[in-house]
Amino acid sequence: MTQNWGMTIPFYDRSLSRAQDLVAELPALGYTDVWSAEVNGADGFVPLALAAQWAPQVRLGSAIVPVSTRGPGLLAMSAATLADLAPGRFVLGIGASSPAIVERWNAGTFTKPYGRTRDTLRFLKKALAGEKVSESYETFEVKGFKLERAPKTPPKIVLAALRPRMLHLAAEEADGAITNWLSPDDVRKVRAKIGAGTELIARLFVCVDDDAERVRQTAKRMLAGYLTVPVYAAFHDWLGRGEALRPMHEAWAAGDRQAALKAIPDEVVDDLIVHGDAATCRARIKEYVANGLDTPVLAPLPGPMPIDQAVRELAPEA
Incomplete structure (x- = not known):
């Protein structure tokens, strides 16, 4: 599998409206990917839509969009829009999220998180392929949904997965697994659950500070x-x-x-x-890669070094 080197957007120190120049610089620095998140800041799709224009060489991914804060059809429409903007370059990352995000912040219901993720994955695979979907899943029912404009190249779909059951689902039915908050040694344990052929993506929080x-x-x-x-x-x-x-x-x-x-x-x-320091951080990131991480997605944290400088010094070609 081709080695990727990703960056999280938006950056911690600036609004999305001020991020264009730094995002546009990423490909020349050696970054292959940009990945969004969706917690209580920017949503998971708009930053990627902008990055599709600002840095047309990079792969775009969401890590992750919760499956219980949007209806299945709306999620398919948003994914189809990104897939149309960046054909073959968009990866849809979805996951169960957490009770705080789903229930306390978005008035949703956080029940059967594994089942809801599995059912959403199965629905999206059909919907994004242009099929008309009428199906009763374990956790929801869809009646007669069909995308008005299905993407010519359906996006890959990867799952947020932290433990064996979801990791197995990611390996068996999705195109990859996303995880975070783990060490290089932990990568080996996660990799063992998904096998060698499944892409493993992880957000790595990095602070360039000695x-x-x-x-x-x-x-x-x-x-x-x-x-x-x-x-x-x-x-x-x-x-x-x-x-x-x-x-x-x-x-x-x-x-x-x-x-x-x-x-x-x-x-x-x-x-x-x-x-x-930057060299130590780059060496640590390479430990993750050596242990089986295909796509490190860096999230530079505020520190004594400005974020834009950290982005440049953490690049694989630095």
Whole structure:
């Protein structure tokens, strides 16, 4: 599989309206991909639509769009629009997301996350191929949906997958798996579940800063926000960090946020956040690749080095 080197957009330090020049520079730096996200900032599609024009050489991917915050038909329409803008260059990343995003923020229902993801994948494969879909799935029913303009080249579809069941689904029915918050060693365990022929994509949070203590103090806030989410807690139990993270979970459950932050071991931060000078960070990213990661998607974090400089110094051709 061709080695990719991706970048997350929008960047942490600027709005999308100010990102054009840096996005346009990415191909010359050696970046092959740009990937969006969808939490509570930019949506997952508009940044990619703009990047399709700003950097017409790169592959575009969503990592990820939740399957329960849009109806199946609307999700198919959005994906078809991107596939039309960037034929053969768009990858639709979908996933279950979390109860906070689906229920508390979007008034949806977070039930049967595996089933909803599986059913959405199966629906999208048919709809994006131009078929008329009338089908009763386990988690929803579609009656007579057909895209007015199906893409000439249907996009590949990849799944957010953190544990064996979803990883197996990604390998068996999708075109790849997306994960994040893992170490280079963890890549081997994930890769073993999907086999050699399935693309593995991961967002890597990178801070170009050789002050390790400063990075750890900042990163622990990010880690606490993610690793206390049940799906990520279960992921790290499976990866073998359950005991190391138990004090954090206990403090968080007791409502003591500061104690939870302090309870995160430094070695967990060092496992999950790429940090150091630019050369050290690039070498660490290459460890992920050597262990089976096909597509590292970098997410440079704010630090003493400006984001645009970090983007340039983290490039594979730097």
